[in-house]
Amino acid sequence: MGDRRNQLKPKQKQARDSDARDASSSSDAKANKLEGRSFLYVGGRDCQVAHLRQIASSHGAELIHHDGGLREAVSRIDNILPSVDCVFCPIDCISHDACLRVKTGCKKWGKAFVPLRNGSKSSLERAFLDLKGNRSHAG
Structure with a gap:
C-alpha cells in the first residue's frame, strides 16, 4: 500500500504543475492581448x-x-x-470631415472606434490599458 501512495504522488505533482503552467500562460495571454495588433491614430499633433x-x-x-x-x-x-x-481619434485635434470618415469607415469594416478625450500621450496610454482590460471603465 505504501508503494501505491508513492506512485500517485508524482502524477498529482505533474497535474498540479500543469495547472500552474496553464494559469500562467492564460495570464500572459491577457497581458499581451494587444501583441501584434495594429491601430490607426487619426489626427493629433505631429510632434x-x-x-x-x-x-x-x-x-x-x-x-x-x-x-x-x-x-x-x-x-x-x-x-x-x-x-x-x-481606430483612435483625439476629438480635440481632428477635422470634422476626417472624424466622420473614420466613423463611417469603422462601421463599414466592423472596426472599433475609440474617441480620445484629447491628443495627449496619457490619453492614448489609458485607451490601451482599457483595451487590455487592466482598468475599469469607470472614471
Whole structure:
C-alpha cells in the first residue's frame, strides 16, 4: 500500500504543475492581448507621433498615424481601415470631415472606434490599458 501512495504522488505533482503552467500562460495571454495588433491614430499633433508609437510599441502593438487631412488626403483613411484592428481619434485635434470618415469607415469594416478625450500621450496610454482590460471603465 505504501508503494501505491508513492506512485500517485508524482502524477498529482505533474497535474498540479500543469495547472500552474496553464494559469500562467492564460495570464500572459491577457497581458499581451494587444501583441501584434495594429491601430490607426487619426489626427493629433505631429510632434507627438513618435511618442505615441512608442506607447503602442510598449504594449506590443503597431500604431499607424494619419494626420487627419492636414497634409495627407482624407481619402487615404479608407485604404488603411481594412488593415487595422481599431481606430483612435483625439476629438480635440481632428477635422470634422476626417472624424466622420473614420466613423463611417469603422462601421463599414466592423472596426472599433475609440474617441480620445484629447491628443495627449496619457490619453492614448489609458485607451490601451482599457483595451487590455487592466482598468475599469469607470472614471
